[in-house]
Amino acid sequence: MIRVGKLAPLLLEDATELVQSFLLSQISPEGGMKNRAGQSDLYYSFFGLECMIMLDMEIDYDQWSSYLISFDDDSEKDLIHFSSLVRCWANLPENYISEERRSYFAQSLKQYSSADGSYNTIAGSEKGTAYGCFVALDTLRNLGLGIHQRDVFTQALLRVQTPCGSFAIDEGMTSGTVPTTCAALVALNVLGYPLEKMAASYEWLNKQRCPQGGFWAFAGAPLQDLLSTATALHTLSSYEVETWENAEIFQAHDELTLDFIDSLWVNKGSFYAHWSDEQLDVEYLFYALLALGHLAQKKSS
Numbered sequence: 001m002i003r004v005g006k007l008a009p010l011l012l013e014d015a016t017e018l019v020q021s022f023l024l025s026q027i028s029p030e031g032g033m034k035n036r037a038g039q040s041d042l043y044y045s046f047f048g049l050e051c052m053i054m055l056d057m058e059i060d061y062d063q064w065s066s067y068l069i070s071f072d073d074d075s076e077k078d079l080i081h082f083s084s085l086v087r088c089w090a091n092l093p094e095n096y097i098s099e100e101r102r103s104y105f106a107q108s109l110k111q112y113s114s115a116d117g118s119y120n121t122i123a124g125s126e127k128g129t130a131y132g133c134f135v136a137l138d139t140l141r142n143l144g145l146g147i148h149q150r151d152v153f154t155q156a157l158l159r160v161q162t163p164c165g166s167f168a169i170d171e172g173m174t175s176g177t178v179p180t181t182c183a184a185l186v187a188l189n190v191l192g193y194p195l196e197k198m199a200a201s202y203e204w205l206n207k208q209r210c211p212q213g214g215f216w217a218f219a220g221a222p223l224q225d226l227l228s229t230a231t232a233l234h235t236l237s238s239y240e241v242e243t244w245e246n247a248e249i250f251q252a253h254d255e256l257t258l259d260f261i262d263s264l265w266v267n268k269g270s271f272y273a274h275w276s277d278e279q280l281d282v283e284y285l286f287y288a289l290l291a292l293g294h295l296a297q298k299k300s301s
Helices: 009-026 042-054 061-068 079-090 100-110 130-142 150-158 178-190 197-204 226-239 248-264 284-301
Strands: none
Touching: 009 042, 009 226, 009 284, 042 079, 042 284, 061 079, 079 100, 079 130, 100 130, 130 150, 130 178, 150 178, 178 197, 178 226, 197 226, 226 284, 248 284
């Protein structure tokens, strides 16, 4: 994601400096990045740090290291915040994280393994979830660890696939969302699950393109949104979308999507999540940079 996001300035052009200024304004005095309430937040911190890397900004790694070390004694984290912590460490230069700390994180990850062998976002759960597996896979990648029990991960993800091809949060649901479908498809791709077996899912994802640009979160959603747009563009990029019969239509949709993202731009250096949003944060800036990076990549290819 960072590699693609680095292409975003090709479309941001002069606005890149405004984005950099916004990011600097979001650094909390306590360390890390601010959430929407203006408080230092580990979850928002990895988004902000990766945005800074995407834009080749100067980063005080010693300050970031001190902030991350402050979480050493926090044993109450759920998998989301634990994964955010690991992802932040993974974005620091390699000499900042010791093998001892890496081993400690690898051991700590095991507490989120559920009784069925998969992963849940809550420690000590009886049953894993698709989202828990997705986050655990990302954490393993950031720790540089191999993936064991691939079948367990795969089955946990496939359990929440719906009849229409989308992926839902829980089993038994008849329809999923774009973000959950993208998370599942990315995870299955990492696990080496054959792409051809996921054709119906990619087709469903493609159908969530809004005629005005961007992607809906689900069939019948009232508005397209930045999260769904960015994750859909990222996921579809691995499926050679441009070779499909409607490639020209997709290319025209990319232009409309760029217009949609531009409509979310605020002259303070960031983007709203959707047309009804009224607050800026580093999470949705991350998704804007990811989406713009993919659009820039397609323009240059």
